[in-house]
Amino acid sequence: xxxxxxxxxxxxxxxxxxxxxxxxxxxxxxxxxxxxxxxxxxxxxxxxxxxxxxxxxxxxxxxxxxxxxxxxxxxxxxxxxxxxxxxxxxxxxxxxxxxxxxxxxxxxxxxxxxxxxxxxxxxxxxxxxxxxxxxxxxxxxxxxxxxxxxxxxxxxxxxxxxxxxxxxxxxxxxxxxxxxxxxxxxxxxxxxxxxxxxxxxxxxxxxxx
Amino acid sequence: xxxxxxxxxxxxxxxxxxxxxxxxxxxxxxxxxxxxxxxxxxxxxxxxxxxxxxxxxxxxxxxxxxxxxxxxxxxxxxxxxxxxxxxxxxxxxxxxxxxxxxxxxxxxxxxxxxxxxxxxxxxxxxxxxxxxxxxxxxxxxxxxxxxxxxxxxxxxxxxxxxxxxxxxxxxxxxxxxxxxxxxxxxxxxxxxxxxxxxxxxxxxxxxxx
Amino acid sequence: xxxxxxxxxxxxxxxxxxxxxxxxxxxxxxxxxxxxxxxxxxxxxxxxxxxxxxxxxxxxxxxxxxxxxxxxxxxxxxxxxxxxxxxxxxxxxxxxxxxxxxxxxxxxxxxxxxxxxxxxxxxxxxxxxxxxxxxxxxxxxxxxxxxxxxxxxxxxxxxxxxxxxxxxxxxxxxxxxxxxxxxxxxxxxxxxxxxxxxxxxxxxxxxxx
Amino acid sequence: xxxxxxxxxxxxxxxxxxxxxxxxxxxxxxxxxxxxxxxxxxxxxxxxxxxxxxxxxxxxxxxxxxxxxxxxxxxxxxxxxxxxxxxxxxxxxxxxxxxxxxxxxxxxxxxxxxxxxxxxxxxxxxxxxxxxxxxxxxxxxxxxxxxxxxxxxxxxxxxxxxxxxxxxxxxxxxxxxxxxxxxxxxxxxxxxxxxxxxxxxxxxxxxxx
Numbered sequence: 153x154x155x156x157x158x159x160x161x162x163x164x165x166x167x168x169x170x171x172x173x174x175x176x177x178x179x180x181x182x183x184x185x186x187x188x189x190x191x192x193x194x195x196x197x198x199x200x201x202x203x204x205x206x207x208x209x210x211x212x213x214x215x216x217x218x219x220x221x222x223x224x225x226x227x228x229x230x231x232x233x234x235x236x237x238x239x240x241x242x243x244x245x246x247x248x249x250x251x252x253x254x255x256x257x258x259x260x261x262x263x264x265x266x267x268x269x270x271x272x273x274x275x276x277x278x279x280x281x282x283x284x285x286x287x288x289x290x291x292x293x294x295x296x297x298x299x300x301x302x303x304x305x306x307x308x309x310x311x312x313x314x315x316x317x318x319x320x321x322x323x324x325x326x327x328x329x330x331x332x333x334x335x336x337x338x339x340x341x342x343x344x345x346x347x348x349x350x351x352x353x354x355x356x357x358x359x360x361x
Numbered sequence: 362x363x364x365x366x367x368x369x370x371x372x373x374x375x376x377x378x379x380x381x382x383x384x385x386x387x388x389x390x391x392x393x394x395x396x397x398x399x400x401x402x403x404x405x406x407x408x409x410x411x412x413x414x415x416x417x418x419x420x421x422x423x424x425x426x427x428x429x430x431x432x433x434x435x436x437x438x439x440x441x442x443x444x445x446x447x448x449x450x451x452x453x454x455x456x457x458x459x460x461x462x463x464x465x466x467x468x469x470x471x472x473x474x475x476x477x478x479x480x481x482x483x484x485x486x487x488x489x490x491x492x493x494x495x496x497x498x499x500x501x502x503x504x505x506x507x508x509x510x511x512x513x514x515x516x517x518x519x520x521x522x523x524x525x526x527x528x529x530x531x532x533x534x535x536x537x538x539x540x541x542x543x544x545x546x547x548x549x550x551x552x553x554x555x556x557x558x559x560x561x562x563x564x565x566x567x568x569x570x
Numbered sequence: 571x572x573x574x575x576x577x578x579x580x581x582x583x584x585x586x587x588x589x590x591x592x593x594x595x596x597x598x599x600x601x602x603x604x605x606x607x608x609x610x611x612x613x614x615x616x617x618x619x620x621x622x623x624x625x626x627x628x629x630x631x632x633x634x635x636x637x638x639x640x641x642x643x644x645x646x647x648x649x650x651x652x653x654x655x656x657x658x659x660x661x662x663x664x665x666x667x668x669x670x671x672x673x674x675x676x677x678x679x680x681x682x683x684x685x686x687x688x689x690x691x692x693x694x695x696x697x698x699x700x701x702x703x704x705x706x707x708x709x710x711x712x713x714x715x716x717x718x719x720x721x722x723x724x725x726x727x728x729x730x731x732x733x734x735x736x737x738x739x740x741x742x743x744x745x746x747x748x749x750x751x752x753x754x755x756x757x758x759x760x761x762x763x764x765x766x767x768x769x770x771x772x773x774x775x776x777x778x779x
Numbered sequence: 780x781x782x783x784x785x786x787x788x789x790x791x792x793x794x795x796x797x798x799x800x801x802x803x804x805x806x807x808x809x810x811x812x813x814x815x816x817x818x819x820x821x822x823x824x825x826x827x828x829x830x831x832x833x834x835x836x837x838x839x840x841x842x843x844x845x846x847x848x849x850x851x852x853x854x855x856x857x858x859x860x861x862x863x864x865x866x867x868x869x870x871x872x873x874x875x876x877x878x879x880x881x882x883x884x885x886x887x888x889x890x891x892x893x894x895x896x897x898x899x900x901x902x903x904x905x906x907x908x909x910x911x912x913x914x915x916x917x918x919x920x921x922x923x924x925x926x927x928x929x930x931x932x933x934x935x936x937x938x939x940x941x942x943x944x945x946x947x948x949x950x951x952x953x954x955x956x957x958x959x960x961x962x963x964x965x966x967x968x969x970x971x972x973x974x975x976x977x978x979x980x981x982x983x984x985x986x987x988x
Binding site for chain 4: 301
Binding site: 571572573574695696697698699702706707708759762763764766767769770773774777778 | 804808831836959
């Protein structure tokens with residue numbers, strides 16, 4: 153049976169994803185953060201510590217953070233500091249109790265695909281790939297929620313919380329303009345698969361026009 | 362002598378191809394399916410089970426399916442379910458008795474290259490690479506058959522069956538709009554080579570215009 | 571000291587290059603051919619046998635061919651057949667006695683970069699990279715020789731022989747339209763380096779416009 | 780803890796970076812040079828010897844050079860010759876005492892992104908990625924210094940010295956037109972991260988327009 157990311161300890165799976173995404177150019181510099189809900193204590197999640205290059209992570213480069221309030225609950229290394237972007241992961245786990253994994257990356261394609269759209273929702277092309285986002289429809293009309301990029305990341309998190317608590321997004325993904333995609337899933341494997349799908353769609357949009 | 366994919370047990374060869382194509386971005390999410398005709402029982406074929414990430418396959422993630430009727434004949438794992446897209450593989454093996462392997466992938470380039478063409482046949486540029494599709498001609502005029510994408514995959518399969526039984530395609534490949542390429546060959550290696558060639562041509566078309 | 575390709579037995583070095591170039595998408599299908607002059611018998615050269623996938627070569631998948639006349643002199647495997655494109659390699663070794671290695675690949679970028687030029691010579695941009703082709707000049711004005719693609723490969727070879735025997739090319743490279751680049755060098759490593767440089771320049775030209 | 784490049788002997792770290800950057804196509808042919816300040820003798824730096832393919836380096840393919848004057852102080856191999864471009868590294872270490880590593884690569888994206896700008900400063904888009912260059916601002920207005928490419932590399936170095944000693948650059952990077960990026964950092968890891976970030980930004984600019 154296919155070896156899924158969920159068969160590993162979450163931080164080990166995220167280390168593998170970090171190498172994979174860095175290799176693809178989706179986590180250049182030290183960009184992005186990867187997180188997974190803790191299985192035993194599902195009111196907390198493990199997230200990459202701030203400032204590490206994501207292609208060179210070890211399984212100790214994570215912190216466990218409380219979904220409610222954001223307190224650091226546990227870390228293998230004292231020097232690990234949470235990234236400001238952890239607040240976005242918190243909001244996702246709060247809003248979507250079924251979310252088990254949340255992946256945030258920075259890609260050129262997603263920045264290009266979204267910059268031409270001034271509206272808060274980016275209409276996506278009716279590609280077959282949308283089935284992988286759960287849209288089993290003929291010619292689906294799906295939008296991706298776009299958010300403005302603020303220096304103060306908690307402001308981005310607050311805007312996500314506000315908009316999504318009023319209206320659920322079409323798909324388990326969002327885009328921060330000139331910044332990057334965030335994708336979540338009900339398993340680590342689903343989050344991984346869906347990030348690939350969203351990047352595929354962003355690449356199509358960036359190159360088609 | 363070059364180690365060809367046909368020297369392996371078919372499912373092992375398809376596992377290798379899955380890793381290869383996933384790495385290239387041709388099987389993002391869990392997209393696509395790979396199949397090979399069974400050597401001992403050539404009225405059936407092995408095809409990837411539904412829902413697995415194609416870069417993480419094991420040799421057990423396949424089902425053997427009857428070409429006539431589509432019944433599942435054998436599977437190493439009880440939980441394996443055939444993909445709806447298996448019906449397209451069935452039609453290919455029915456129409457082309459010499460086909461031994463059929464590969465279906467989803468690529469950005471092929472979607473872009475084909476979307477500008479409203480006709481049911483996409484004229485291909487006269488690239489030297491067409492020799493690899495069996496077209497040994499000066500300035501060959503070759504077309505790629507385009508099919509509409511339907512939510513009900515058997516409808517796509519039926520349209521392929523209908524059109525190709527009336528008129529054989531120029532080359533052993535077809536494209537489903539906004540979806541992806543399907544390529545077949547008289548051996549696993551030929552199918553692999555020809556998929557590479559079709560992607561090369563699609564990439565040229567997507568980027569040239 | 572850097573381990574150069576010339577430190578290996580020529581066919582072993584070409585096997586490595588085949589895997590490398592196939593991985594980059596420069597030898598899709600079974601496209602292209604790689605050759606190296608025999609050190610002990612420099613009036614002959616080893617060249618890839620026809621029809622093999624270039625990413626899966628073994629060191630036995632080569633033939634030794636006489637530069638004058640093209641007779642097959644030696645092969646580890648009886649089934650090895652020379653490619654029609656061997657005639658181009660022959661001409662290069664005839665015209666350039668210092669050439670020790672000749673690499674022919676098919677790339678999308680080179681096809682796109684050259685197709686906009688109707689003239690027989692393609693002017694290259696004055697990139698720093700031209701130093702690697704031996705052009706140590708401020709703002710060098712360098713051209714790449716373009717040849718038409720003929721189904722009969724010996725006709726291409728004859729046109730190369732005719733033009734280059736009248737006027738030597740600016741650089742050790744040529745392009746066959748809608749087909750691919752051929753690059754040669756005074757060592758295996760130089761040919762490898764120069765193929766990389768030409769592809770860099772073709773990629774720049776294909777994408778800039 | 781993430782294994783950073785600074786945990787290796789500098790030349791070993793630069794060998795790894797050479798393989799990495801070559802694989803990405805940033806050091807085609809024998810292009811580019813990589814250097815790191817010597818820890819014990821910080822008035823000197825180790826830099827790649829001239830003419831080697833950067834994907835095949837060994838830890839002996841370096842020379843130690845005096846920052847003041849450029850004299851070769853030490854080399855594991857007698858045949859190692861400094862590249863003319865070492866003069867640019869010298870100037871960077873002179874101007875920026877905190878610089879510990881300097882990376883110069885040739886990329887298609889950076890050449891395309893900069894060629895449309897006639898001014899000596901290229902305005903960069905306000906991407907989130909600029910945080911990785913130390914710009915923690917809302918909608919930062921950052922420029923990249925552009926320099927003309929001269930056959931005599933010391934002339935480029937002199938122009939860098941002249942301009943930067945009058946006005947410090949916004950970020951630890953510069954671009955030589957039609958040639959390539961130079962990026963430096965206070966550690967090997969920071970230089971590596973920042974080169975990735977600059978390439979990300981150049982790729983965005985080259986493809987957006």
